Amino acid sequence: MAFDLIVKNATLPDGRSGVDIAVDKGKISAVEPSIAAEAGRILDARGYLVTPPFVDCHFHMDATLSLGLPRMNESGTLLEGIALWGELKPLLTHEAVIERALKYCDLAVAQGLLAVRSHVDVCDDRLLAVEALLEVREKVKPYLDLQLVAFPQDGYYRSPTAARNLERALDMGVDVVGGIPHFERTMADGAASMKALCEIAAKRGLMIDVHCDESDDPLSRHIETLVSEVHRLGLGGRAVGSHLTSMHSMDSYYVSKLLPLMREAGVAAIANPLINITLQGRHDTYPRRRGLTRIAEMRALGIPVALGQDCCMDPWYGLGHADMLDVASMAVHAAPMTSREAIRWAFEAVTTVPAAILGLEGYGLAPGNNADFVILQAADTIEAVRMRAARLTVVRRGTVIAETPPRTAALNLAGRPAAVDPAAYAPKTTH
Numbered sequence: 001m002a003f004d005l006i007v008k009n010a011t012l013p014d015g016r017s018g019v020d021i022a023v024d025k026g027k028i029s030a031v032e033p034s035i036a037a038e039a040g041r042i043l044d045a046r047g048y049l050v051t052p053p054f055v056d057c058h059f060h061m062d063a064t065l066s067l068g069l070p071r072m073n074e075s076g077t078l079l080e081g082i083a084l085w086g087e088l089k090p091l092l093t094h095e096a097v098i099e100r101a102l103k104y105c106d107l108a109v110a111q112g113l114l115a116v117r118s119h120v121d122v123c124d125d126r127l128l129a130v131e132a133l134l135e136v137r138e139k140v141k142p143y144l145d146l147q148l149v150a151f152p153q154d155g156y157y158r159s160p161t162a163a164r165n166l167e168r169a170l171d172m173g174v175d176v177v178g179g180i181p182h183f184e185r186t187m188a189d190g191a192a193s194m195k196a197l198c199e200i201a202a203k204r205g206l207m208i209d210v211h212c213d214e215s216d217d218p219l220s221r222h223i224e225t226l227v228s229e230v231h232r233l234g235l236g237g238r239a240v241g242s243h244l245t246s247m248h249s250m251d252s253y254y255v256s257k258l259l260p261l262m263r264e265a266g267v268a269a270i271a272n273p274l275i276n277i278t279l280q281g282r283h284d285t286y287p288r289r290r291g292l293t294r295i296a297e298m299r300a301l302g303i304p305v306a307l308g309q310d311c312c313m314d315p316w317y318g319l320g321h322a323d324m325l326d327v328a329s330m331a332v333h334a335a336p337m338t339s340r341e342a343i344r345w346a347f348e349a350v351t352t353v354p355a356a357i358l359g360l361e362g363y364g365l366a367p368g369n370n371a372d373f374v375i376l377q378a379a380d381t382i383e384a385v386r387m388r389a390a391r392l393t394v395v396r397r398g399t400v401i402a403e404t405p406p407r408t409a410a411l412n413l414a415g416r417p418a419a420v421d422p423a424a425y426a427p428k429t430t431h
């Protein structure tokens with residue numbers, strides 16, 4: 001039997017090593033040691049980690065790469081970011097949004113990031129960004145799965161036409177219902193928006209992913225209403241609270257009641273560590289809060305928690321480079337959660353966990369699944385996070401779509417080696 005492609009000598013995220021992966025017609029045929037067969041192409045993984053692609057479950061592709069347009073965010077706050085985006089929105093053109101999004105997707109592919117859930121702002125009566133990103137979704141389909149969320153950035157009630165625009169965007173083919181309850185004028189409006197948006201998701205049979213309590217205000221408790229509505233309407237397993245940063249500052253007794261309800265309802269959480277650590281705590285003097293939600297506590301209860309990038313060179317965040325390992329590393333540091341087990345989890349939180357949240361079909365390194373994977377210059381998942389490892393080879397449906405040379409440095413030091421390979425610094429123990 002001849003395969004299209006065989007990857008030799010891979011280490012898998014679950015720790016298995018010396019594994020070969022055989023690919024036929026874009027699908028994985030076998031994952032086992034020493035596959036002895038002909039193949040159109042052989043890739044030697046040289047014992048490095050081979051992983052399913054990275055998945056970014058929270059992003060804003062309509063704003064990405066717009067840094068500096070029309071000006072910079074001087075205060076660094078979420079609210080100035082929203083105001084700045086409001087200044088840019090009327091200046092957007094269809095062509096410019098598409099060009100920036102495609103350029104971002106090029107970078108994402110190079111980074112082994114092959115699935116993105118992007119919120120798209122519907123508070124623009126032209127729905128220009130919606131149209132543009134729907135077009136981008138089709139254009140990138142051969143190499144990247146783009147899922148879109150109808151996001152009422154200026155408030156479902158606070159923005160006078162948001163409710164109508166959100167329904168229009170869903171009619172046009174946007175995949176998921178979004179929301180932003182903490183930005184409404186009152187707590188009551190925020191709670192009402194959760195009810196209305198969950199009902200839309202239920203009626204249309206869609207998933208819901210809400211920017212929920214992205215605030216340092218411990219009394220921002222819209223997650224409570226989201227959980228209650230998800231429970232009432234049976235939306236469990238397809239509902240997400242994104243950010244949940246107010247939970248960092250909430251009373252712990254209240255959280256001890258909230259989290260079991262979240263688990264019971266089947267609401268997943270998405271933290272965005274690069275953004276939460278930089279946007280939250282801005283009104284504090286010292287001590288200064290970190291703003292990250294309670295990841296360890298949610299994990300301990302079995303609530304699915306994934307990590308998103310949120311922003312890349314836009315009104316909210318001037319850095320970023322589509323690197324989900326950077327996101328995982330920031331979570332490890334900012335949470336902080338530095339046990340070997342937790343670092344392994346951080347890798348899952350940018351691969352398998354978000355893949356499940358997005359409902360990606362055929363994801364994972366198993367026979368029958370799509371032949372989508374990345375060879376990383378790292379011995380295992382912890383090493384990948386430690387080094388933000390180079391993506392040596394990115395494969396989509398059995399075809400190599402991006403390659404990066406190994407990261408090595410030549411040394412010119414008397415009596416020392418001639419080259420440094422960062423991956424050779426892996427600890428002897430992997431436990």
Ligand SMILES: [Zn+2]
Nearest residue numbers: 060119211310
């Ligand atoms: Zn966001």
